[in-house]
Amino acid sequence: MDFIRQLGIRESQHGVSTGTQWLGSKGPVIESYSPVDGSLIGAVVSADKAAYDTVVTRAMEAFPVWRMWPAPKRGEIVRQVGEALRRKKEDLGRLVSYEMGKSLQEGLGEVQEMIDICDFAVGLSRQLYGLTMHSERPAHRMYEQWHPLGAVGIISAFNFPVAVWSWNSALAWVCGNVTIWKPSEKTPLCGIAVQHIIAEVFAANQVPEGVCCLVQGARETGEWISHDTRIALVSATGSTRMGKALGAAVAARMGKSILELGGNNAIILSQHADLDMALIGCVFGAVGTAGQRCTTTRRLVIHEAVYETFKERLVKAYTQLRIGNPLDTANHVGPLIDKDAVQNYLAAIAQCRQQGGRFAVEGKVLEGKGYESGCYVQPCIAEADNEMAIVQHETFAPILYLMRYTTMEEAIALQNGVPQGLSSSIMTLNMREAEQFLSHAGSDCGIANVNIGTSGAEIGGAFGGEKETGGGRESGSDAWKAYMRRQTNTINWSDRLPLAQGISFDL
Numbered sequence: 001m002d003f004i005r006q007l008g009i010r011e012s013q014h015g016v017s018t019g020t021q022w023l024g025s026k027g028p029v030i031e032s033y034s035p036v037d038g039s040l041i042g043a044v045v046s047a048d049k050a051a052y053d054t055v056v057t058r059a060m061e062a063f064p065v066w067r068m069w070p071a072p073k074r075g076e077i078v079r080q081v082g083e084a085l086r087r088k089k090e091d092l093g094r095l096v097s098y099e100m101g102k103s104l105q106e107g108l109g110e111v112q113e114m115i116d117i118c119d120f121a122v123g124l125s126r127q128l129y130g131l132t133m134h135s136e137r138p139a140h141r142m143y144e145q146w147h148p149l150g151a152v153g154i155i156s157a158f159n160f161p162v163a164v165w166s167w168n169s170a171l172a173w174v175c176g177n178v179t180i181w182k183p184s185e186k187t188p189l190c191g192i193a194v195q196h197i198i199a200e201v202f203a204a205n206q207v208p209e210g211v212c213c214l215v216q217g218a219r220e221t222g223e224w225i226s227h228d229t230r231i232a233l234v235s236a237t238g239s240t241r242m243g244k245a246l247g248a249a250v251a252a253r254m255g256k257s258i259l260e261l262g263g264n265n266a267i268i269l270s271q272h273a274d275l276d277m278a279l280i281g282c283v284f285g286a287v288g289t290a291g292q293r294c295t296t297t298r299r300l301v302i303h304e305a306v307y308e309t310f311k312e313r314l315v316k317a318y319t320q321l322r323i324g325n326p327l328d329t330a331n332h333v334g335p336l337i338d339k340d341a342v343q344n345y346l347a348a349i350a351q352c353r354q355q356g357g358r359f360a361v362e363g364k365v366l367e368g369k370g371y372e373s374g375c376y377v378q379p380c381i382a383e384a385d386n387e388m389a390i391v392q393h394e395t396f397a398p399i400l401y402l403m404r405y406t407t408m409e410e411a412i413a414l415q416n417g418v419p420q421g422l423s424s425s426i427m428t429l430n431m432r433e434a435e436q437f438l439s440h441a442g443s444d445c446g447i448a449n450v451n452i453g454t455s456g457a458e459i460g461g462a463f464g465g466e467k468e469t470g471g472g473r474e475s476g477s478d479a480w481k482a483y484m485r486r487q488t489n490t491i492n493w494s495d496r497l498p499l500a501q502g503i504s505f506d507l
């Protein structure tokens, strides 16, 4: 396990940093066990309140200095971070795979997303554009500009232990903000590895201490962040339950938040689809990352004319899935994150059966050689009704629900008929159907794809969803605007003071 040492991870380490300096603290120790083989990889001392406060104080001291660096100069730091990530891609990808359990290819893909967002942010550092307007008053000029917000809190989830942090940080930094990251307590070592990579670049460039902070911890640490009036923006990824509590706490103090919460993503499979292509999209969408992406395909809405044949092909494809050590590239599916996740998977299967679901591929916990960690499960398929409580709920496991439709209106109503609104797609070669799905009367999700599965969004687009998914947008397009405050400026260069709206006020 050379990659662990290469990334600077030891058996036990501090979990609090202000950039290049690690801070001692007396918070609870978080042990990280790999779901791949059950071994203890390392331990991290989480932040106590005093260490947390020191970090935020440092961040607030760094902000006035960092915000006055020219944005392209901040972009140059992000460019170097991207270069450092390129050098560490293999090791970091392996750690992601080993600590989180996703396949090595997906671990490397996650680091690639980090590199890509750095490239995006470097360009963005020269494109933080505001609009100009025409004033209604003579010899007046009106325009808007974007200023940094201050400290950005980033709370990320175990399933993308490093990429989601980078979408937020790369943008936040070029915008002139400082960041405070709380990684998931299920993947603390990914956070440590990233902090080491950043520290090298920041030290070489004399970036002020406090620009890139790390506070390891669990729920309580997240609560400190959400209630802290010093933190202007909190960007959080996780369950809808967590997001509702966090969003309310941040809103109560008039802070800003970006919420990227649960998904319950469907693919509509039309009778006009290319079924060979659709099969790959559906299976990868459902079993990739062992069903633990917020973009995972959880529901397949299939036209009645192709329902039975497609179901058969799916069942056959599921029998060919290789489930096992994700670091072995021959395997398609790795373990769930931990035994709690396995319990949730089993409970969902039991509820599905109880609520009338009929299994086409049975789920079970895998046992025997290679499965000793107890976290490997069989991806399963159930025929179900959209109204069933379990189908309305996001279970972070590879359970796929099948349902049939007759008309496209019905299919779209089923696709939209859940509380969540992250990702969606249609498989069809029929242009009218595709356009209907993309119209105002179509998908109600933040992401709507044609002839692509629900997962695997590129960083260039704005990422996020509607309804209980929380409404936030991260990563590409103009998502950067959420990391800045807009200011409207009106400048009078005349020798009079005309008032707007035609009001006269003479003394």
Ligand code: UN1
Residues within 6 Å of the ligand: 159, 160, 164, 237, 292, 293, 294, 295, 454, 455, 456, 457, 458
């Ligand atoms: C997530 O699961 O929280 O679109 C993020 C995708 C990835 C990101 C998923 N690019 O599947």
